[in-house]
Amino acid sequence: MAHDINDTYEPIDQDLHTEPMILQMGPSHPATHGTVRFTLTLDGEKVLKCETEVGYLHRGFEKECEASTWTQVFPYTDRLNYVSPLLNNFGYALAVEKLLGIQVPERCDWIRTIMGEISRLSDHWTSVGAGALELGAMTAFLYAIEARELVWDLTEQVTGARMTVSYGRIGGLKDDLTPDFAANWKHVRERLLEVHATTHKLLTRNRIFVDRMQGTGVLTREMGISYGYTGPVLRSTGVDYDVRKDHPYFKYGEIDFEVPVGSTGDNYDRYLVRMDEIVQSVRIIDQCLERIQPGPVNSDDPRVMLPDKQKVYNTIEGMISHFKIVFEGIQVPPGEIYSYTEAGNGELGFYIVSNGTGKPWKIHVRSPSLIMMGGVHKLFEGSMLADIIPTFDTINMIGGECDK
Amino acid sequence: MVEVLITVIKIVAIVFVFAMGVASLMTLLGDRKQSAKIQNRVGPNQAKFFGFSLGGIPHFIADGIKMILKENTMPNGANKWLHTLAPALIFFPALVGWAVIPFMDHYCTGSVRTLADYTEVCIDGEWKNYFSIMHSDAGLLFAFAIAAVSVYGAAIAGWASNNKFSLLGGLRSSAQMISYEVSMGLSLAGVLMIYGTLNLNEMVRAQGYLFGGWLPMWGIVVQPLAFFLFFLAGLAETKRAPFDLPEDESVIVAGYITEYSSMKFAIMQLSEYVATVFIAALIAILFLGGWQVPFLYADGIRFLGNHWQPFAENPDLWYYFTIMLRIGAMVLKVLFLVWLQFMMRWTLPRFRYDQVMTLGWKILLPLSIANLFITALILTIL
Numbered sequence: 001m002a003h004d005i006n007d008t009y010e011p012i013d014q015d016l017h018t019e020p021m022i023l024q025m026g027p028s029h030p031a032t033h034g035t036v037r038f039t040l041t042l043d044g045e046k047v048l049k050c051e052t053e054v055g056y057l058h059r060g061f062e063k064e065c066e067a068s069t070w071t072q073v074f075p076y077t078d079r080l081n082y083v084s085p086l087l088n089n090f091g092y093a094l095a096v097e098k099l100l101g102i103q104v105p106e107r108c109d110w111i112r113t114i115m116g117e118i119s120r121l122s123d124h125w126t127s128v129g130a131g132a133l134e135l136g137a138m139t140a141f142l143y144a145i146e147a148r149e150l151v152w153d154l155t156e157q158v159t160g161a162r163m164t165v166s167y168g169r170i171g172g173l174k175d176d177l178t179p180d181f182a183a184n185w186k187h188v189r190e191r192l193l194e195v196h197a198t199t200h201k202l203l204t205r206n207r208i209f210v211d212r213m214q215g216t217g218v219l220t221r222e223m224g225i226s227y228g229y230t231g232p233v234l235r236s237t238g239v240d241y242d243v244r245k246d247h248p249y250f251k252y253g254e255i256d257f258e259v260p261v262g263s264t265g266d267n268y269d270r271y272l273v274r275m276d277e278i279v280q281s282v283r284i285i286d287q288c289l290e291r292i293q294p295g296p297v298n299s300d301d302p303r304v305m306l307p308d309k310q311k312v313y314n315t316i317e318g319m320i321s322h323f324k325i326v327f328e329g330i331q332v333p334p335g336e337i338y339s340y341t342e343a344g345n346g347e348l349g350f351y352i353v354s355n356g357t358g359k360p361w362k363i364h365v366r367s368p369s370l371i372m373m374g375g376v377h378k379l380f381e382g383s384m385l386a387d388i389i390p391t392f393d394t395i396n397m398i399g400g401e402c403d404k
Numbered sequence: 405m406v407e408v409l410i411t412v413i414k415i416v417a418i419v420f421v422f423a424m425g426v427a428s429l430m431t432l433l434g435d436r437k438q439s440a441k442i443q444n445r446v447g448p449n450q451a452k453f454f455g456f457s458l459g460g461i462p463h464f465i466a467d468g469i470k471m472i473l474k475e476n477t478m479p480n481g482a483n484k485w486l487h488t489l490a491p492a493l494i495f496f497p498a499l500v501g502w503a504v505i506p507f508m509d510h511y512c513t514g515s516v517r518t519l520a521d522y523t524e525v526c527i528d529g530e531w532k533n534y535f536s537i538m539h540s541d542a543g544l545l546f547a548f549a550i551a552a553v554s555v556y557g558a559a560i561a562g563w564a565s566n567n568k569f570s571l572l573g574g575l576r577s578s579a580q581m582i583s584y585e586v587s588m589g590l591s592l593a594g595v596l597m598i599y600g601t602l603n604l605n606e607m608v609r610a611q612g613y614l615f616g617g618w619l620p621m622w623g624i625v626v627q628p629l630a631f632f633l634f635f636l637a638g639l640a641e642t643k644r645a646p647f648d649l650p651e652d653e654s655v656i657v658a659g660y661i662t663e664y665s666s667m668k669f670a671i672m673q674l675s676e677y678v679a680t681v682f683i684a685a686l687i688a689i690l691f692l693g694g695w696q697v698p699f700l701y702a703d704g705i706r707f708l709g710n711h712w713q714p715f716a717e718n719p720d721l722w723y724y725f726t727i728m729l730r731i732g733a734m735v736l737k738v739l740f741l742v743w744l745q746f747m748m749r750w751t752l753p754r755f756r757y758d759q760v761m762t763l764g765w766k767i768l769l770p771l772s773i774a775n776l777f778i779t780a781l782i783l784t785i786l
Contacts, residue, residue, distance in 0.1 A: 029657065030653055208753050208754070211756070212759075386649070
């Protein structure tokens with residue numbers, strides 16, 4: 001039987017057969033550090049398609065909260081964005097206070113503003129530093145981490161913990177600032193600005209860094225808005241939406257600060273926005289420390305605050321009040337509320353439903369990271385494999401916050 | 405028999421004591437202590453000899469012991485033969501290249517006289533090759549040929565590991581090394597035209613010339629552009645930061661060494677360091693005057709036409725002194741260049757794959773060719 005001649009002699013100019021490579025990037029990967037998985041379809045080093053899978057750090061935050069009293073939720077909120085736990089604490093406290101309809105004392109608002117910005121500093125330093133680290137600039141990372149350490153020292157001094165602070169309380173705070181806080185801040189502030197200048201020198205005009213960051217991971221203004229991006233990532237596209245400015249809470253309305261915005265929405269702009277926000281945070285803290293007045297830090301509303309120990313041990317009313325708040329929890333009137341604050345990565349919203357008991361009926365967190373991960377594949381696709389790294393870093397996805 | 409013995413001693417001294425010694429110390433002093441200094445840290449100081457941390461030196465012994473004791477794992481589906489062969493293929497060229505590196509001029513059994521054009525001649529005796537393993541007239545070609553072989557090791561390691569990250573690393577490394585070899589070679593063409601030899605020792609000798617009696621005509625003086633091109637291409641060739649994308653740890657985990665453990669891993673790391681030292685030695689020889697100490701010659705010091713003869717009553721003493729100084733100079737130049745590479749490594753972020761290719765093909769290569777043409781033009785005119 002005669003062979004078909006084409007079986008033996010295939011045309012020599014045929015295309016080489018190529019097919020895209022599927023690469024599982026993560027969860028066990030240096031860049032995704034166990035919290036996220038990208039299933040990449042690669043053509044050489046070019047990313048054709050990216051499927052994002054989050055949830056490796058899912059702890060059931062929202063469900064856990066339903067089994068805890070309103071106060072017991074605080075430690076859980078620490079673990080949302082664990083780089084800036086104070087912002088979560090205060091965001092949650094604010095939501096519950098709105099539902100309760102109580103006002104916190106003046107000094108409490110000032111302290112919340114100060115400590116919130118302290119936490120934001122820690123968040124931005126981590127993001128800037130880690131971004132440099134993953135591009136191979138380990139030195140810049142360690143300088144940034146030194147700055148973060150100083151910030152954490154301040155946090156530790158006030159709250160007693162470095163990461164899982166649980167410093168917020170409904171209607172107040174765990175403690176007042178320490179008496180030497182302002183003096184320590186003066187010292188830290190100086191060093192922070194030094195490190196800030198060093199980081200600028202090391203990175204901002206570094207040709208390699210600029211080449212890696214500029215024009216990569218470009219987020220358009222329209223896409224940012226339509227995907228619900230917030231925070232520094234959205235601001236890098238030129239939208240000057242900042243909850244602190246547009247819907248002031250705590251003392252942000254009384255303070256003079258700027259909202260840095262970018263123009264192109266690429267990684268470089270996101271980096272610059274964060275760098276500028278560091279300076280603004282320092283400004284905010286400076287102003288707050290100038291204007292803060294002595295006074296009580298906790299609300300005197302007996303519905304939410306534990307009575308004095310003196311009363312607890314000596315009067316039956318105090319004893320009962322203490323018992324009821326600890327065991328049954330703060331009684332939050334039935335209703336629902338959505339309260340939002342500006343966290344390190346963007347708008348952190350708490351949607352809370354109460355059925356009038358001491359435990360939340362439902363808590364939903366609008367975590368900026370999760371929403372940003374929804375559109376992150378758009379930033380990856382069409383770019384190089386190595387561009388995923390700076391993009392993923394400037395998005396600053398925090399596992400705890402994203403996966404809840 | 406004596407010749408063989410001398411060769412063996414040279415091999416041990418140069419390859420195992422100098423190259424390996426510097427390379428292993430670099431893992432400690434360069435990668436850890438120096439980076440710690442740059443980064444405001446203390447660096448390793450916990451491994452101790454009888455309670456003394458000795459600047460962290462015990463750590464590299466501890467490292468070695470640790471590496472030997474680690475389990476040697478091999479991924480499922482890996483090609484066992486090639487997976488094992490790859491580290492050897494990387495290690496071998498890193499060591500063999502040292503054969504042609506001269507640490508000093510040949511030893512003259514008679515007395516040395518420096519001529520008016522600053523070349524040294526050996527009178528009443530002959531040159532003995534005591535300070536480089538192999539005296540080859542194709543020394544530079546040999547070095548390049550050997551360096552090119554190490555591409556295979558990385559590529560095979562990447563392929564044989566049965567891991568996509570390794571594969572990407574292997575591909576990146578072969579693409580990068582092959583690309584940069586081109587500009588590396590071409591950037592040297594001008595140097596070759598000027599010195600007219602491929603023999604590394606002859607090149608160093610030619611660099612002893614003093615222009616106007618005061619300016620040593622080192623490679624960096626006559627070919628400044630080539631120095632930068634070669635330095636950059638050399639950095640890329642050794643796959644060190646900022647060109648370390650074959651093992652870009654944040655993207656492709658550890659590149660082609662992802663699936664290596666135990667001494668295989670250690671050997672791959674070590675050969676990378678040895679390659680760094682080797683490139684430093686090549687740069688020192690080609691551009692920084694190799695073993696030359698400015699104004700210092702075997703029969704005295706010359707500067708601006710003056711000639712001093714220390715120890716005039718005993719020329720041999722001065723000759724031995726020169727030998728010591730020259731070996732010291734070579735070692736110091738190598739160490740300086742290694743230090744420079746480490747400073748760059750710990751300061752700069754890394755490139756992206758396509759940027760490295762762009763730099764190699766679109767910037768370094770045209771510049772090398774331009775350098776070659778300009779050099780040729782000048783040489784023709786002169």
